[in-house]
Amino acid sequence: MTINLKEISKQDVIFSKNIMEKEIYIIKNDKSCLLDMKLLRKFICSACIGLEKEVNINLILSETKKNLYNGISIKELHKSSILATRTLMEKDPVYSQVTARLLMYCIQKEVFGKEIKQIDIPIKYKEYFSKFINKGIDNKLLNPKLAxxxxxxxxxxxxxxxxxxxxxLGLKILYDRYFLHIEGIRIEMPQFFFMRIAMGLSLNESNREKCAIKFYNLLSSFNFMCSTPTLFNSGTIRSQLSSCYLSTVPDDLYGIFESIKENALLSKYAGGLGNDWTQVRSLGSPIKGTNGRSQGVIPFLKVVNDVAVAVNQGGKRKGAICAYLETWHMDIEEFIELRKNTGDDRRRTHDMNIAIWVPDLFMKRVIKKSTWTLFSPYDVPDLHNKFGKEFEESYILYENQTKLGKIKLFKKISALYLWRKILSMLFETGHPWITFKDACNIRSPQQHVGIIHSSNLCTEITLNTSKNEIGVCNLGSINLTLHMKNGKLDPIKLKKTIRIAMRMLDNVIDINYYAVKKAKYSNLRHRPVGLGIMGFQDCLHIMKIPYSSKEAIKFADQSMEMICYYAYYASTELAEEKGRYSSYDGSLWDQGILPQDSLKLLEKERGSKYLKVNMSESLNWKKLRNRIKKFGMRNSNCVAIAPTATISNIIGVSASIEPTYRNLHIKSNLSGEFTEINRYLVKELKKKGLWDESMIANLKYFDGNLSQISRIPDDLRKIYATAFEISPNWIIEAGSVRQKWIDQSQSLNIYISNKSGKKLDETYKLAWLRGLKTTYYLRSISANYAKKSNFEMGIDSVNLDEISIKGYNKNLQEIKNNKKCLINSEINDVNECESCQ
Known part of the structure; x- marks a missing residue:
């Protein structure tokens, strides 16, 4: 029997009647008094204003009353109403808004020190704002310049x-971790919070108030959101606003521990770190100073791991570091096992991420099933700073030297063996992430002044690093859902948003607190920023387009072209006003080569048979080229798509470019556990009269998966297919058309539901063929979940057997014919990184 959620069961009616008749005494102002049930109802009704047709006030009241007892305090009474409404969120996502409003009431009381009538809130806001600023300054929380x-x-x-x-969820995250407080008492309301951030980003503007209001309106409307470090620290006395730091570790003891010290300083103030360790000599390499032999990279990484644990911003969030190593390094086999749960724990890093930096030559050797030689960088120091054909030539020259006995420390292995080991470790532990060295460097606008040696913690940043420079990037993301108009992206609003957002991100560079001089030098010299997006999946839901469709790929292409066009255009406007970045001369921008043009450079270096990408364009890029030629660029890099796990929760949209994880699931973070339900799906099911208790029970049983619920029409199953129901090839294809336009990269998670080495092999080779620069986490699911959700959408637009590469199809067929799977275990769901959000 199904139950209409708008109705209260007879038991609830009887219970409500009984408790209404029962007298409950509460403690108010240290005195016991009778609870006025009418006032309680009025309090709950105030949180439902505008939502009366969608929520059941009687049901909220009934659930609240169940938690009441004699002697309950006012504070606990309010908590009871929040907890009661929170339990209803799985019945309908609209109750999440009601719960947030009940929490808002408690926040208002905490900030203002007393209960405020809703009608008086606007007046109280205006009266209190200047007091908030001065109180923050007096308590050494806010920058005195705000006054x-x-x-x-x-x-x-x-x-x-x-x-x-x-x-x-969004409000609870802000309350727990973002709002300023004095000894645990919050002093910041949400709109104060957004204005404080806006003021902090306007400090150097000539018309500070005008810019602050403009920035405030963009943030508070949820059209755009800065990354977590900016939200934490803007306007404070220690304004570390940047999200990502990339560094190269030198091959000497002083330099190694200097890098570890830099990690600690950067991690202290909210930075996510990416370290390149390829220069450090391998196990067995000679040490002239002691006439001994090196212990290699691994022991140092154990120290780095412990630094990530120790320096965690006083519990605000975990320290986060990712180590990168190129696949020709002698320590690569032990490196990719760092996250294993077995083996010598002294050579494991359970709290640190790892990634491999893969040259094209390695992928070619894998496809051809030829040998691969491992070296110590002590013997081949220049490989670290070479890419493309130049790297291939030097690498082959060193291989020839091994035959002549000129290089004694090396190891020859099968490239396919190493590739399979990488994939096995990836599936077993979620690491190493696979990133592509040559695509990052050949397409880099800044290749004239340096080399990209790694990506960052979340694999979306691709900036030069050296012994003198630590790459820095400042992030923020556009909420795509609020830029939809009549089922399409609104170019006028998008352009306006991006122009303001790019100004905010560029301002970060000058205002930012730099804990390390090398980071400041690099950031001021190149001025890179990373404008990203979130809510991509929401937009597909709005358009009623499945993620696994040609239409979705088309939207990914067109939306990213539009975003990048306006971002690059905004950078030329900033250059016209404030001047171009100092290392502009000689860059790809200066040469008239835009990101989509750089695909031709990659094709030339790699070979056309190893790059299969869509190179079409639709906007007036000639106009932009002329502007760049005339005014230059303010920023060396402009676009990067971060994971946005936290800020997308704050504004209530789907994360980044991710497909729906599950239509109903429990989300865990430092603020607790929250029931998340797909509001678009609920809306559709309500229209069809299918949203009831039975449907909720089915969604719970099938973990938010629709494929096994026969009541749901086929068209809705396709539109609301979850990440593990669609082929990962669709994610790669969407990533490929985005990467065409992006001057940096994107955090691209890969979702695979079946335990298949063949599928992993196909997926990551496809990622390379499609020109992706980086990939991020590999997500897999438990056997129990896979059994309950064994329906998989097909992928008609991509046929791997049609990729015209000699030897590639043959290799795939051999793996298809091999019944023994190279994957023997799976990873659990991993916690989202929060340093790039």
Missing amino acids: EFNLSLLSNALLPERDLQFNY
Whole structure:
């Protein structure tokens, strides 16, 4: 029997009647008094304003009353209403908004020190704002320069009604971890929070108030959101606003521990770190100073791992580091096993991420099933700084020297053996992430002044590093869903948003606190930023397009072209106003080579048979080229798609470019556990009269998967297929058309539901063939989940057997015919990294 969620069961009616008749005494102002049930109802009704048709107030009241007892405090009474409404979120996502409003009431009371009537909130906001700024300054939380703003003007620009747009998860995250507090008491309301960030980003503007209001409106409307470090620290006395840091570790003891010290300093102030360890000599290499032999890279990485654990911003979030190593390094086999749960724990790094930096030559050797030679960088120091054909030539020359006995420390192995071992470790531990050295460097606008030796913690940043430079990137993401109009992206609004967002990101560079001089030198010299997106999956839901479709690939292509076009255009406008970045001369921008043009450079270096990408374009790029030629660029790099796990939760949209993980699941983070349900799906099911208790029970049983629920029409199953139901090839294809336009990279998770070495091999080779620069986590599922969700959407637009590469199809067929799977275990769900959000 199904139950209409708008109705209360007879038992609830009887219970409500009984408890309404029962007298409950509460503690208020240290006195016991009778609880007025009418006032309780009025309090709950106030949180449901505008949502009355979608929620059941009686049901909320009934659930709240179940938790009441004699002697309950006012504070606990309010908590009871929040907890009661929170339990209803799985019945309908609209209850998340109600729960957020009940929490907002508690926040208001904490910040203002007393209960405030809703009608008085706008007045109280304006009265309190200047007090908030001064209180923050007096308690050494806020930058004294904020007091120099026209606070009266800014307070009048605050829009308290925007507090009502939060869902519960978003507001709870802000309350727990972002709002400023004094000894645990919050002093910051959401709109103060957004204005404080806007003010912090406007400090160097000539018209600070005008810019602050403009920035505030963009943030508080959820059209754009800065990354977590900026949200944490903007306007504070220690304004470390950058998200990502990339460094190269030198091959000497002083340099190694200097790098570890830099990791600690950067991690202390919210930075996610990517370290290139390829220069460090391998196990067995000679040490002249002691006439001994090196222990290689691994023992140092254990120290780095412990630094990530020790330096965690005082518990605000975990320290996060990723180590990179090229696949020709002698220590590569032990490196890729660092995350294993077995073996010598002194040679394991359970708290640190690892990634491999893969040259094209290695992928070619894998496809051809030829040998691969491992070297110590002590013997081949120049390989670290070479890419493309130049790398291939030097590598082959060193291989010939091994035959002549000129290089004694080396190891020859099968390239396919190493590739399979990498994939096995990837599936077993979720690491190493696979990133492609040559695609990153050949397409880099900044190849004239340096080499990209690694990506960052979340694999979306591709910046030069050296002994003198630590790459730095400042991130923020556009909420695509709010830029949809009549089922399409609104180019006018998108252009406006991007112009403001790029100004905010560029301002970060000058305002930012740099814990390390090498980071400041690099950031001021090149001025890179990383504009990203979130809510991609939401847009597909709005358009009723399945992720696994040609239409979705087309939308990924067109939307990213539009975003990149306006981002690069905005950078030329900033260059016209403030001047171009100092290392501009000689860059690909200066040469008239835009990111999509650089695909031709990659094709030339790699060979056309190893690159199969869509190179079409639709916008007026000639106009942009002329602007760049005339004014140059303000930023060496402009676009990078971060994971956005945290900031997308704050504004209530799907993360980054991710497909739906599950339509109903429990999300865990440092703020607790939250029931997440796909509101678009609920809306569709309501329209068809299918949303009831039975449907909720089915979604729970099948872990949010629709394929086994026969009541749901086929068209909805396709539109709301989850990440593990669609082929990973669709994710690669969407990533490929995006990468065409992006001057940096994208955090691209790969989802695979079946235990198949063949599928992993196909997927990551396809990623390389499609010109991707990087990949991120590999997500797999438990056997129990796979059994319950064994339906998989097909992929008609991609046929791996049609890829015209000699030897590649033959290799795939041999793996298909091999019944023994090279994968023997699976990874669990991993926690989202929060350093790039």
